[in-house]
Amino acid sequence: VDGYALWFSNTEVATAATHPTGFYLEGKSDTRAIITAELQDGLSNLFGTEIKRQRKVSKGILLLITPQDKLAANYLKSGELDKLEEDGFLLKKENGMMVIAANTEIGLLYGTFHYLRLLRTGEQFPVRLEERPKFDRRILNHWDNLDRTVERGYAGRSLWQWDELPSKVDERYQEYAKANASVGINGTVLNNVNANPMILSEEYLIKVKSLADVFRPYGLKVYLSINFSSPAQLGGLPTSDPLDEQVIEWWQQKVAAIYKEIPDFGGFLVKANSEGLPGPQDFGRTHAEGANMLADALAPYHGIVMWRAFVYNPTEEDRAKQAYNEFLPLDGQFRKNVIVQVKNGPVDFQPREPFSPLFGRMQNTTLMPELQVTQEYLGFSNHLVYLGTLFKEFLDADTYAKGRNTPVSSISDGTVFKDSITAIAGVANIGSDPNWCGHHFAQSNWYAYGRLAWNHQLPAHKIAAEWLKQTFTTDQQFVNAMSRVMMESREATVNYMTPLGLHHLMGWGHHYGPEPWCAVPGARPDWMPSYYHKADINGIGFNRSSTGSNATAQYFDPLKSMYDNPQLCPEEYLLWFHHLPWDYTLHNGKTLWTELCYRYSEGVDQVKVFQDVWRTMKGKVDEQRYQEVESKLETQLKEASWWRDACLLYFQTFSQQPIPSELARPVHQLEDLKKLKFDMKHHN
Numbered sequence: 061v062d063g064y065a066l067w068f069s070n071t072e073v074a075t076a077a078t079h080p081t082g083f084y085l086e087g088k089s090d091t092r093a094i095i096t097a098e099l100q101d102g103l104s105n106l107f108g109t110e111i112k113r114q115r116k117v118s119k120g121i122l123l124l125i126t127p128q129d130k131l132a133a134n135y136l137k138s139g140e141l142d143k144l145e146e147d148g149f150l151l152k153k154e155n156g157m158m159v160i161a162a163n164t165e166i167g168l169l170y171g172t173f174h175y176l177r178l179l180r181t182g183e184q185f186p187v188r189l190e191e192r193p194k195f196d197r198r199i200l201n202h203w204d205n206l207d208r209t210v211e212r213g214y215a216g217r218s219l220w221q222w223d224e225l226p227s228k229v230d231e232r233y234q235e236y237a238k239a240n241a242s243v244g245i246n247g248t249v250l251n252n253v254n255a256n257p258m259i260l261s262e263e264y265l266i267k268v269k270s271l272a273d274v275f276r277p278y279g280l281k282v283y284l285s286i287n288f289s290s291p292a293q294l295g296g297l298p299t300s301d302p303l304d305e306q307v308i309e310w311w312q313q314k315v316a317a318i319y320k321e322i323p324d325f326g327g328f329l330v331k332a333n334s335e336g337l338p339g340p341q342d343f344g345r346t347h348a349e350g351a352n353m354l355a356d357a358l359a360p361y362h363g364i365v366m367w368r369a370f371v372y373n374p375t376e377e378d379r380a381k382q383a384y385n386e387f388l389p390l391d392g393q394f395r396k397n398v399i400v401q402v403k404n405g406p407v408d409f410q411p412r413e414p415f416s417p418l419f420g421r422m423q424n425t426t427l428m429p430e431l432q433v434t435q436e437y438l439g440f441s442n443h444l445v446y447l448g449t450l451f452k453e454f455l456d457a458d459t460y461a462k463g464r465n466t467p468v469s470s471i472s473d474g475t476v477f478k479d480s481i482t483a484i485a486g487v488a489n490i491g492s493d494p495n496w497c498g499h500h501f502a503q504s505n506w507y508a509y510g511r512l513a514w515n516h517q518l519p520a521h522k523i524a525a526e527w528l529k530q531t532f533t534t535d536q537q538f539v540n541a542m543s544r545v546m547m548e549s550r551e552a553t554v555n556y557m558t559p560l561g562l563h564h565l566m567g568w569g570h571h572y573g574p575e576p577w578c579a580v581p582g583a584r585p586d587w588m589p590s591y592y593h594k595a596d597i598n599g600i601g602f603n604r605s606s607t608g609s610n611a612t613a614q615y616f617d618p619l620k621s622m623y624d625n626p627q628l629c630p631e632e633y634l635l636w637f638h639h640l641p642w643d644y645t646l647h648n649g650k651t652l653w654t655e656l657c658y659r660y661s662e663g664v665d666q667v668k669v670f671q672d673v674w675r676t677m678k679g680k681v682d683e684q685r686y687q688e689v690e691s692k693l694e695t696q697l698k699e700a701s702w703w704r705d706a707c708l709l710y711f712q713t714f715s716q717q718p719i720p721s722e723l724a725r726p727v728h729q730l731e732d733l734k735k736l737k738f739d740m741k742h743h744n
């Protein structure tokens with residue numbers, strides 16, 4: 061059991077539920093064939109008896125139906141599915157039958173996977189249940205390069221075997237599409253945002269088409285990241301100025317060529333004028349002018365542009381404020397088919413950040429959240445960190461944009477501002493490793509991202525339990541114990557890496573281990589940890605209050621005044637917004653220094669508990685995955701104490717205070733830790 065089967069691994073027999081005598085689904089199509097195969101295999105395995113597609117409808121059967129089907133009038137009331145839109149589905153019990161109904165075949169496929177999930181998690185077929193996704197576009201972003209390396213990927217090489225495509229189409233693509241469909245993910249950006257212009261060459265478009273053909277029956281649309289200077293770099297034009305006639309025409313032709321091959325192509329993702337990449341500003345144009353030009357080329361085909369707001373420059377201005385400063389003035393200037401894609405936090409996928417203040421402020425532009433599923437700053441695929449809680453914390457965060465109770469989720473899902481398209485993106489953690497994600501538990505982050513993109517109201521613990529049951533076993537003891545571990549895991553990581561609002565203490569470039577001391581001559585200051593922690597003998601933290609960079613002013617009240625005042629600022633963001641003296645007193649009466657010592661130690665202790673809990677699971681899960689998780693936990697524990705020692709010993713050189721005697725002693729010397737050279741090869 062190597063994890064290849066993802067959340068379809070558990071084949072224990074479902075005994076609790078009543079099984080249908082067979083299923084009925086009329087017509088033929090690729091999607092219907094997939095539904096048939098999934099049900100035939102899934103139901104037969106789960107119930108331990110063969111359950112087949114039938115030629116007739118009869119009592120006791122599972123009926124799958126859309127309004128276009130011949131029997132629709134007999135089984136669907138008029139208007140019954142109106143609210144479901146394209147992707148939703150209805151499950152109901154009627155006339156002694158179980159019915160899955162949807163407006164489209166893809167809706168039926170989602171309904172099928174939902175039913176199978178209910179069975180796999182020990183639930184019954186509901187009397188009546190309607191589901192409809194919260195976001196229209198639920199997209200994965202692959203940061204995959206054409207040479208099959210993956211930026212911030214820790215699960216082997218890229219899944220896409222460009223050299224073999226289009227003539228050889230790996231079976232794995234289908235498994236990938238199925239996994240996505242099973243959680244409702246309906247879009248995939250195949251290539252890195254740091255885009256190689258070659259992706260738009262004829263040679264590559266044929267390869268892209270062959271992937272799109274595999275994904276289509278699963279409802280998974282293909283999108284591409286583009287390089288803004290493709291007209292010059294690939295097309296040989298003298299410029300890539302978005303207002304230049306020739307450039308405009310180049311893009312129009314390119315877009316036409318794409319849609320000729322891929323009629324349901326989703327659109328472009330663009331990283332422009334960010335971290336050295338080209339963009340409209342190179343030609344004196346704004347982000348809006350750049351995005352709109354592409355949007356106009358895509359509009360006739362209903363394609364969209366996802367334009368990233370991840371921009372910052374090494375200037376005097378606080379990095380955390382820059383995306384807001386750059387994009388807010390452009391509010392209202394973007395075309396209807398442009399979505400501005402904003403990372404969850406204002407800096408960069410840290411273990412914890414407050415939400416980006418663009419959510420709620422940019423009211424006349426469609427925004428989409430970008431979450432990171434891959435653990436760039438959270439221990440790669442070596443640490444067990446369940447991100448369901450991180451995603452939820454962000455989605456549930458109240459922006460106060462329209463008074464109380466206007467969370468990020470309702471800002472971006474079209475509830476508060478009536479957006480014509482709604483979308484969400486997650487940076488994938490998937491690679492060619494046998495178990496897809498490097499760490500068996502990292503699969504839960506792909507799963508959780510999909511489930512939350514479908515329904516951001518699902519509680520993180522429910523998703524964790526669902527995933528555990530389908531991936532390992534429904535054994536209650538196992539599920540209870542391991543969902544507690546998962547639920548606590550992100551907080552543990554925050555504790556041993558960056559407690560109390562600290563951030564970006566990771567080593568430069570690789571972003572793996574602790575290097576709060578890191579200072580690379582000539583490197584960008586805003587890529588150095590000291591830019592963020594600002595530790596000195598007076599204290600630690602980034603003053604973003606009104607006496608500092610005033611990033612707090614980017615938030616709505618009451619957040620603005622809460623964040624601005626260290627007494628009122630939630631402690632998890634304390635050093636994000638404030639530089640405070642080492643002996644500053646926290647609410648629990650401890651000084652800042654002492655509390656830091658406690659938090660770091662607690663993080664290590666938490667991992668120790670995770671390891672102890674996992675050891676009691678021996679025998680409940682297969683030996684291979686047991687051992688592999690066990691060995692990763694061993695690494696995580698070692699590295700948690702590496703983090704604690706490195707940060708505490710380094711910050712101690714400023715605080716000049718002892719580590720409280722009741723806490724464990726550091727096991728490393730600061731000087732040795734500083735000498736550790738991180739070997740990237742080892743981790744890829």
Ligand code: BDP
Nearest residue numbers: 211212253254331370408409
């Ligand atoms: C940072 C990564 C970098 C990405 C960049 C981005 O370190 O590799 O290219 O974000 O999102 O998190 O564009």
